[in-house]
Amino acid sequence: MIQRRQDGSTEFYRDWSDYKNGFGSLKGEHWLGNDNIFTIVNGKSYKLRIDIEDWSGEWRYAQYEIFKIADESEEYKLTLAGYSGNAGDAMLDNVIQEINLTGQIFSTRDRDNDIWPNGQCTSSRRSGWWFKMCSYCNPNGIYFPETVPGSFGIYWYPWKNSFEGMQSVIMKVKH
Numbered sequence: 059m060i061q062r063r064q065d066g067s068t069e070f071y072r073d074w075s076d077y078k079n080g081f082g083s084l085k086g087e088h089w090l091g092n093d094n095i096f097t098i099v100n101g102k103s104y105k106l107r108i109d110i111e112d113w114s115g116e117w118r119y120a121q122y123e124i125f126k127i128a129d130e131s132e133e134y135k136l137t138l139a140g141y142s143g144n145a146g147d148a149m150l151d152n153v154i155q156e157i158n159l160t161g162q163i164f165s166t167r168d169r170d171n172d173i174w175p176n177g178q179c180t181s182s183r184r185s186g187w188w189f190k191m192c193s194y195c196n197p198n199g200i201y202f203p204e205t206v207p208g209s210f211g212i213y214w215y216p217w218k219n220s221f222e223g224m225q226s227v228i229m230k231v232k233h
Contacts, residue, residue: 073168095127106230107120113204135162136160138150167181174192183210197214
């Protein structure tokens, strides 16, 4: 498991070094760390699965058949391919290029790597992520203890066709 959000007990609006090394508790909310994720997936074939729960208790998932990140020298550039699932594709849309995160490098509050011309996605979304144009998903966003319309908390836009906040998210890789 490379990431978990479930109760808001861990702050995800952090600096590059925190996302590099990881933070939180593996038993609770956490980010495994980009260096650790790179070590796991480097040179191997891995899938990424993201399980998302809304506030009614319904679970959906998005799976990507190919998941890789580069090392820190390439700012953890993301490679994705092959979406399947029932949550909708928020990371690899080939029609709307602003959504396609393949090739995007990681951003944190102290390292803005998005291409949004009107500001910094990490600031408006309060998290670190592979932001391009502030993205159709934000698994690392602010945890709100209920659905807050227009909140830009934890969201997966294609599922509800809105930025409605989600209750929990689990990201995992599998060989």
